[in-house]
Amino acid sequence: MIIQLHKNISTENLSVIHHTLEKQKYSVTSVNTQFENYLICIGKNEIDIRSIGHLKGIKDIHRVSDSYKLVSRKWKTDYTKIDLGNNIYIGDGTPTIMAGPCSIESEEQVAKIVGHLIKNNISIMRGGVFKPRSSPYAFRGLGIDGLKMLYEQCKPNNIKIVTEVMQVSQIHEMIDYVDVFQVGARNSQNYNLLDALGEVDKPVLIKRGVSGTIEELLHSAEYIFSKGNERLMLCERGIRTFENIYRNTFDINAIQVLKDKSHLPVIADPSHGIGIREYVPKIALASLFAGADGVIYEVHEKPEEALSDGQQTLNFMESELLINKINAVKSLLN
């Protein structure tokens, strides 16, 4: 059960509500986000909503049978739209495009890609500076310096930045340079990181774990939301199956199911989803027709020279063709 409270509820009224719920043996979690104040109430007794609904300070009450609550569409049927500033929105009905290199490598590399984005009217850039790598001996990214490098070129061009955060201690140093924090697949159930991102007022893009279920992804989002951050989006990026011709199996089914179960925007990552450059554009298009709110993909001037993920990264021409194609079908998506 979710109780939406009036912002200016008196402590007296609040304690009456708490008291009433405790009598019913409900455990209550207070959630105060950027936008609203909620009580999440979990218990086994059947409560007649009307016995609570009249209490002072309550704006609305919703029964939510899912084990995740705040991210469920059972209580919030309108889809969430995320405002990144400068008239850039995610989940507003037009497909969002986020593109950029796997890793930030140099000022020159960033400049080239920023140029490509500007040319094609793309206003969100991805780019990793803290890179989770299977081997401890592999390139792990340029770190915070890479992020500043990215920021210096994106900021003046009104290009928003989405980049991965790997641990709690990085949040503070990154926050001024980031528009969307990305939680990577490997950290999809790193609950301490999720908790910490709940206390930050920046949008978060949460990638599904490599073998994460739909339910687990929604619970991970619930972790963040329940700590106070409503500005969330979910990302399907392929799952691990028995088939190993491709790096991952892009789970196109997940898009609609996520849109059905949750009010959060859903972004598709075709680059990781199939992991083979020449197939990325069609998976991107397919995912939009399956209902995704946007795509995030990897682009690099010379993919074959990229420090990571080159085999799944588009070059500028391929990227431009994809963008044009998306623009051509845009009106047919809904």
Added chain:
Amino acid sequence: MIIQLHKNISTENLSVIHHTLEKQKYSVTSVNTQFENYLICIGKNEIDIRSIGHLKGIKDIHRVSDSYKLVSRKWKTDYTKIDLGNNIYIGDGTPTIMAGPCSIESEEQVAKIVGHLIKNNISIMRGGVFKPRSSPYAFRGLGIDGLKMLYEQCKPNNIKIVTEVMQVSQIHEMIDYVDVFQVGARNSQNYNLLDALGEVDKPVLIKRGVSGTIEELLHSAEYIFSKGNERLMLCERGIRTFENIYRNTFDINAIQVLKDKSHLPVIADPSHGIGIREYVPKIALASLFAGADGVIYEVHEKPEEALSDGQQTLNFMESELLINKINAVKSLLN
């Protein structure tokens, strides 16, 4: 190595070729299809193609490094187009739609669905009469009588029939009433059935096994082709993964990979691919944008009363909306 022979090759010239290959310790399989005569030659020695190419009776020679040969796109880069008669083609660049009930249930049911197909200009009907069911106590289909029932209503309307064959002994009784034999997911590696379908001059639609790899599907097609039947199409119908919110995980990646590795048409089955009615249309559209040559889906006047698979079957209105949508995007597919 694939050797294409002249149709009228003399036995003398043929035996020279065989002799030459045997000297190189190649095992040779003769394949005579509806259209061509081939020799499939497998061996470990590196052969200089020129040392054979000049032999009389040889039309062309192709090196194919894949372990499947005849279905590979390495030697036949043009895509295969299948002619079903009455100007109905599969793989001709326009999306094919095949629709119909999971099971044939009654003349009345067939009449209703045939009416729906005619109204919407759909010229291929699916419908099962031999049903593989997990439980021996479940409805197993109307059998050959159901097929005749289907035929009587489709034939006069120039509607082609695709239906599943489960065992070798059924082929003979079915053949006069069938336009496309379907091999179901559970029989995807039933090699005796595949062998037998290779000796028949009817198109075959081969479904990927529930956990069949891309390679296994191509090898299954190779079984049929190598027995003499070139008129084949492949079908992606969802795979088994850890995610169990949906019946299967539609593997959208497979479509492009199959189109890349093989010259055979690829059909998508969104009904089994996700298994939940309201999501079927978007998966259908997505699969066409991913490159599928067509879709096969389940439709029934009253899905909730269908004897099988009702939960994934569209009703007439949903089906019509999907057909209209496909027609609307048709021109943007390539």
Added chain:
Amino acid sequence: MIIQLHKNISTENLSVIHHTLEKQKYSVTSVNTQFENYLICIGKNEIDIRSIGHLKGIKDIHRVSDSYKLVSRKWKTDYTKIDLGNNIYIGDGTPTIMAGPCSIESEEQVAKIVGHLIKNNISIMRGGVFKPRSSPYAFRGLGIDGLKMLYEQCKPNNIKIVTEVMQVSQIHEMIDYVDVFQVGARNSQNYNLLDALGEVDKPVLIKRGVSGTIEELLHSAEYIFSKGNERLMLCERGIRTFENIYRNTFDINAIQVLKDKSHLPVIADPSHGIGIREYVPKIALASLFAGADGVIYEVHEKPEEALSDGQQTLNFMESELLINKINAVKSLLN
């Protein structure tokens, strides 16, 4: 619901029972096996068993909530013991060992392996003559001649033969030379084959499909049992997972779950279960400690020269060590 009938039930009494069940809208399947006559009754109404139990000709009635019935342990809590003759049993509390080559190759090969089995007191030999192979160009076994070759050497030595049957039409030619029909993983849901094996009075070993669920395996066994053959055993042989260091992932969990859900013996196939020779013996032992009634594994005089599966086949020394080890731990298994 399973009704056990008296063998000599009068047609009159039988029709009373049928009539009573029909009135309750139960569908009834008659099952007559080597040992018993049953009625399998499926319906939605709650029936008070006592309202039927007093009818003449009924020996016993059992409610079975599982969707598989006859193979369930809910009605038959004693485990099934299969008598192969010559005092050879499966499921009698001592671990059964079945060993032999992947494929029968020659009289000489068979002689060597029969010698190895005799030396080590192993009384069941495996060996394939109809081989399902991914590629149509691979060695497909010696066929019925290979089986006769096997029989001629096994029969005089009281060694029982387990070998795979791939299609209905093979049953008749094989039956005189076979002690246990094996259904391979790829045919685990070949329902026509299962039906046909239900009409034969020879034990059947059913392998789990490569991605077959426990439930599906039990339903496959139910197919055979419900056609009249009670002498069945189940075989765990590894499943397909994301891990591809080994050919399959041996599902040790399945053994106990199968023993819990069904009264049928469970055999472990460590050769396919891990697919790497040096690891086979430990998986064999582990599976016995997990509760398997026996093991089936591949052995060959010179595995590296075997025509198929050499990489997972033990040589005679490895096989002998395994047998000795099994004998050494035998008394600790229960």
Added chain:
Amino acid sequence: MIIQLHKNISTENLSVIHHTLEKQKYSVTSVNTQFENYLICIGKNEIDIRSIGHLKGIKDIHRVSDSYKLVSRKWKTDYTKIDLGNNIYIGDGTPTIMAGPCSIESEEQVAKIVGHLIKNNISIMRGGVFKPRSSPYAFRGLGIDGLKMLYEQCKPNNIKIVTEVMQVSQIHEMIDYVDVFQVGARNSQNYNLLDALGEVDKPVLIKRGVSGTIEELLHSAEYIFSKGNERLMLCERGIRTFENIYRNTFDINAIQVLKDKSHLPVIADPSHGIGIREYVPKIALASLFAGADGVIYEVHEKPEEALSDGQQTLNFMESELLINKINAVKSLLN
């Protein structure tokens, strides 16, 4: 390539080695552990080991073709034995037993379980105080107070403590009360945590991710080792597959493959591996026969009242039976 250095190598000699390797375009990582000093050298040039081996300060050089190096058995063929003090070892050839509750709940609960361990001569206790839970609203453990509670009762009884650490900031507060840090399945690729545990001189037990490959697990161990901590053990705890009758599919194959690829001890977790109480003991035994160096399982006085994982937790009687069984077969394990 791994170079083992003499402990007292001079900076001069060290720089000669570095210089020589740089000339060959090798990247070099210095690793200084509790026991040894190493250089990990990665490059593409083929180096003749003899051209380096004679340099001063080098104790030994090993070529390791695996992408993980220090945890590979290619250079260290002797298995690692971990000394926990008080004559308690892991990997010494006798099976280690670690048992305890899923979560630490109260002093009374701990006392009961410690009593059970003492009675049965078990000297390592597991017990979670920081609990990763799918839902943010579930019980997340008693935290550091729970750990102190555990310590107070284990320390005087010479019982060693293994407990999960979830994030870097917890290491410092936990370290005085912990004998073995456990990295949970969800944090198996939390590289920052792994890095931090490499800088600590306490043994670490690393659980395989829920869909982690063998290679990924070994790379996770390499992360820790390469930061300076050699005292590591690996834990197989079941993987995610299509089968959902059980919580996870215990991957018995993994045990031998890990023992073959790495010199680190391998512990089996049958509680998570199958997730159903009555089956846990047989999986425990099977895993020891498959080659595991020990088992870790969940035990509680009243599993049905446990705050978490009750369905897979043994009661005292079941636990005692298992321990007795392990003792009975101990001598047959190798």
